[in-house]
Amino acid sequence: ETGVTQSPTHLIKTRGQQVTLRCSSQSGHNTVSWYQQALGQGPQFIFQYYREEENGRGNFPPRFSGLQFPNYSSELNVNALELDDSALYLCASSSGDRVYEQYFGPGTRLTVT
Amino acid sequence: QKEVEQNSGPLSVPEGAIASLNCTYSDRVSQSFFWYRQYSGKSPELIMSIYSNGDKEDGRFTAQLNKASQYVSLLIRDSQPSDSATYLCAVNRDNYGQNFVFGPGTRLSVLP
Numbered sequence: 514e515t516g517v518t519q520s521p522t523h524l525i526k527t528r529g530q531q532v533t534l535r536c537s538s539q540s541g542h543n544t545v546s547w548y549q550q551a552l553g554q555g556p557q558f559i560f561q562y563y564r565e566e567e568n569g570r571g572n573f574p575p576r577f578s579g580l581q582f583p584n585y586s587s588e589l590n591v592n593a594l595e596l597d598d599s600a601l602y603l604c605a606s607s608s609g610d611r612v613y614e615q616y617f618g619p620g621t622r623l624t625v626t
Numbered sequence: 627q628k629e630v631e632q633n634s635g636p637l638s639v640p641e642g643a644i645a646s647l648n649c650t651y652s653d654r655v656s657q658s659f660f661w662y663r664q665y666s667g668k669s670p671e672l673i674m675s676i677y678s679n680g681d682k683e684d685g686r687f688t689a690q691l692n693k694a695s696q697y698v699s700l701l702i703r704d705s706q707p708s709d710s711a712t713y714l715c716a717v718n719r720d721n722y723g724q725n726f727v728f729g730p731g732t733r734l735s736v737l738p
Contacts, residue, residue, distance in 0.1 A: 555716075556714075617670050
């Protein structure tokens with residue numbers, strides 16, 4: 514167990530809807546990164562938050578947005594859901610001095626129908 | 627050319643054998659390298675990190691890095707059926723974790 518928690522575990526949404534996924538980072542970790550993992554592929558970097566600011570972004574459209582709160586927990590919001598958004602969404606936390614050593618939560622499985 | 631490449635497998639080895647997993651990357655400025663293990667239906671688990679050329683050993687695992695050849699590998703000695711999983715190679719291109727790129731993973735099957 515990494516101490517990183519995510520909610521919900523599973524979610525089913527309809528195309529065009531909006532979704533919010535949540536992540537609580539491991540104690541002492543101030544950096545949260547979000548990844549999308551499609552079936553049979555490696556995780557793809559969405560964005561990273563450090564001290565409540567977006568600190569880097571992958572090749573994802575603006576309808577993917579996020580927040581980080583003062584307690585370092587984070588949200589991922591996806592608007593106008595598309596069928597291709599169906600995936601496992603992973604949150605990873607890390608600490609400032611070893612930010613590249615990332616520890617993953619259990620993930621949220623999103624299905625868009 | 628993909629940024630991080632791995633053989634998709636499956637790689638099958640008998641119990642007790644050495645499993646060898648390979649990964650190549652395209653960006654020469656990459657700084658740090660990681661191996662994650664992912665069981666089916668679970669999230670990735672960090673098992674090894676390596677930052678400089680050479681070998682790094684941790685228990686039954688040995689990571690090997692050759693920056694000149696842009697190649698990183700993971701050896702698993704005395705493979706056990708519980709090692710059966712997908713192994714993801716990840717490369718970080720800076721010191722801030724913002725350019726973290728994963729390979730597609732290699733599926734390892736250890737046969738009893």
